[in-house]
Amino acid sequence: xxxxxxxxxxxxxxxxxxxxxxxxxxxxxxxxxxxxxxxxxxxxxxxxxxxxxxxxxxxxxxxxxxxxxxxxxxxxxxxxxxxxxxxxxxxxxxxxxxxxxxxxxxxxxxxxxxxxxxxxxxxxxxxxxxxxxxxxxxxxxxxxxxxxxxxxxxxxxxxxxxxxxxxxxxxxxxxxxxxxxxxx
Amino acid sequence: xxxxxxxxxxxxxxxxxxxxxxxxxxxxxxxxxxxxxxxxxxxxxxxxxxxxxxxxxxxxxxxxxxxxxxxxxxxxxxxxxxxxxxxxxxxxxxxxxxxxxxxxxxxxxxxxxxxxxxxxxxxxxxxxxxxxxxxxxxxxxxxxxxxxxxxxxxxxxxxxxxxxxxxxxxxxxxxxxxxxxxxxxxxxxxxxxxxxxxxxxxxxxxxxxxxxxxxx
Ligand SMILES: Nc1nc2c(ncn2[C@@H]2O[C@H](COP(=O)(O)OP(=O)(O)OP(=O)(O)O)[C@@H](O)[C@H]2O)c(=O)[nH]1
Ligand SMILES: Nc1nc2c(ncn2[C@@H]2O[C@H](COP(=O)(O)OP(=O)(O)OP(=O)(O)O)[C@@H](O)[C@H]2O)c(=O)[nH]1
Ligand SMILES: [Mg+2]
Ligand SMILES: [Mg+2]
Numbered sequence: 438x439x440x441x442x443x444x445x446x447x448x449x450x451x452x453x454x455x456x457x458x459x460x461x462x463x464x465x466x467x468x469x470x471x472x473x474x475x476x477x478x479x480x481x482x483x484x485x486x487x488x489x490x491x492x493x494x495x496x497x498x499x500x501x502x503x504x505x506x507x508x509x510x511x512x513x514x515x516x517x518x519x520x521x522x523x524x525x526x527x528x529x530x531x532x533x534x535x536x537x538x539x540x541x542x543x544x545x546x547x548x549x550x551x552x553x554x555x556x557x558x559x560x561x562x563x564x565x566x567x568x569x570x571x572x573x574x575x576x577x578x579x580x581x582x583x584x585x586x587x588x589x590x591x592x593x594x595x596x597x598x599x600x601x602x603x604x605x606x607x608x609x610x611x612x613x614x615x616x617x618x619x620x621x
Numbered sequence: 622x623x624x625x626x627x628x629x630x631x632x633x634x635x636x637x638x639x640x641x642x643x644x645x646x647x648x649x650x651x652x653x654x655x656x657x658x659x660x661x662x663x664x665x666x667x668x669x670x671x672x673x674x675x676x677x678x679x680x681x682x683x684x685x686x687x688x689x690x691x692x693x694x695x696x697x698x699x700x701x702x703x704x705x706x707x708x709x710x711x712x713x714x715x716x717x718x719x720x721x722x723x724x725x726x727x728x729x730x731x732x733x734x735x736x737x738x739x740x741x742x743x744x745x746x747x748x749x750x751x752x753x754x755x756x757x758x759x760x761x762x763x764x765x766x767x768x769x770x771x772x773x774x775x776x777x778x779x780x781x782x783x784x785x786x787x788x789x790x791x792x793x794x795x796x797x798x799x800x801x802x803x804x805x806x807x808x809x810x811x812x813x814x815x816x817x818x819x820x821x822x823x824x825x826x827x828x829x830x831x832x833x834x835x836x837x
Contacts, residue, residue: 511831544824547817575654576678583820584655585685586813593655594679610651 440606441476442495442502445613456501457616458523462549463530464542465509468565472530472599473506476609486510490520514545521554526561526612531582533564533572533596539581546582550590559615560592561608568598591615654679666788670694680711687720688805691791691798694727694783697744699765700735705747712748716757720805724798725790726754727783728763734770741765762786 461469470484470491477493487508495502507517529546532538549555562582564575573581575596584592593611597604653674661668671686673679675696693715697708715721730744741763745751754761764783791798 511828540820541824541827544820574678576681579655579679579682583813583816585682586817587656588658591655591657593651593653595654607651614651 441478441609442493442504443478444606445609445616446495446502456503457525459502459504459526459528459612460520460524461504461506461528461530462517463509464532464538464545465511467509467530467532468599469506469509469530472563472565472605473504475599475602475605476504489513517549518552521552524555524558526615527555527558528561528563530563530565531578532566533578534566534569536573539578543582550587557590559590560587561611562592562594563608564594564596565599567596567604568601652676656682663784663788666792668788683715684718687718688809689802690721690724691802692725692727692787693721694729694787696729696731698732699730699738699744700732702739709748713753716753716759722757723759725760725787727787728761729780729783730763730765731768733765734767760790
């Protein structure tokens with residue numbers, strides 16, 4: 438089985454001509470761009486804060502997967518919503534070691550998911566930077582974000598390190614099972 | 622593993638979506654570290670089943686769903702004898718909760734297809750099930766089953782039987798149960814709303830402070 442985005446596509450083959458859109462969001466410094474590079478199997482070297490957005494497209498088996506990585510700085514957050522139309526899946530990235538900002542990131546997520554275009558869209562939370570000793574465990578983050586109040590969509594929290602790659606593939610497996618069950 | 626309100630991609634999805642599994646092997650389910658739900662129509666009943674992750678690290682979220690649950694389906698891996706004690710403890714904790722005590726509990730003694738799986742009677746014994754449900758006044762039924770056998774209409778009969786039992790018990794005492802659930806849910810919603818407002822206020826202040834610093 439392949440890695441990252443390609444592995445999602447490989448599982449979905451047999452339904453060519455489809456295009457899927459995944460949006461990657463989270464506060465600045467959460468690790469979105471690092472994660473995106475990891476998913477696209479690119480070597481992770483120096484990464485600068487994202488101004489505007491990055492898009493990665495992966496094409497295979499007549500299938501196209503677009504991942505949008507939108508910068509997390511406070512000044513661009515009001516624009517997040519603009520890019521949400523026809524999102525199939527939302528990935529929300531958290532810096533698990535930045536406990537001071539759990540409330541803020543929880544609030545951003547809550548405000549974001551109130552958007553109509555995200556109603557019912559499955560949510561994968563990557564509890565990133567688990568390689569740091571100060572990282573909070575996934576269950577604690579789930580509580581911090583009040584994920585249990587999200588009743589209108591399926592959600593999953595995946596502990597990972599975008600830097601080492603650990604846990605990233607497990608998250609992708611969840612994504613492909615979500616997309617698969619929605620495809621019918 | 623075991624869960625509140627149910628494991629499992631396996632039997633739930635198979636029930637609902639025969640054929641969708643396609644070439645995906647039933648061994649191929651990702652552990653749930655979160656929440657999913659499935660709506661079923663079963664005769665005159667419209668049922669929503671919450672599928673909550675059973676892993677140690679996510680088990681803490683269960684309690685958030687007690688208030689609005691009419692019953693519990695506890696799925697036990699009957700072949701994992703070493704973890705029966707852990708299962709017993711987890712189940713005790715669930716039934717101990719005042720939001721669950723007195724509600725009906727279906728125990729699915731799953732993975733009966735595996736060699737060495739504990740029988741129904743052995744599962745009852747290892748979990749001290751009788752004592753446990755009596756203490757908490759929970760009506761209880763146990764069904765030995767296998768979630769990987771059969772799909773859709775051909776799903777393991779015991780699972781169906783168990784679910785019928787649960788639904789009928791709930792229906793029998795619906796008014797009283799429903800009243801309790803409405804009350805508990807309203808209370809919890811109010812609490813959650815209040816927490817939400819408080820957080821919004823705290824975050825608003827943090828943002829303001831930062832903004833005024835930037836303009837300093
Ligand atoms: N230790 C550790 N550091 C990480 C991990 N993922 C990302 N980082 C670091 O965190 C910093 C921010 O990562 P980015 O990928 O730029 O974060 P971003 O979410 O794209 O940030 P913006 O573009 O500003 O919104 C970088 O220094 C990364 O090297 C991780 O898993 N572990
Ligand atoms: N042999 C056998 N394997 C089963 C049976 N039911 C589930 N499994 C396997 O047991 C493993 C765990 O199944 P899941 O459905 O993920 O269990 P779960 O309770 O949802 O686990 P969490 O999501 O971690 O809470 C998978 O590999 C399944 O294929 C069964 O009846 N017999
Ligand atoms: Mg970035
Ligand atoms: Mg599961």
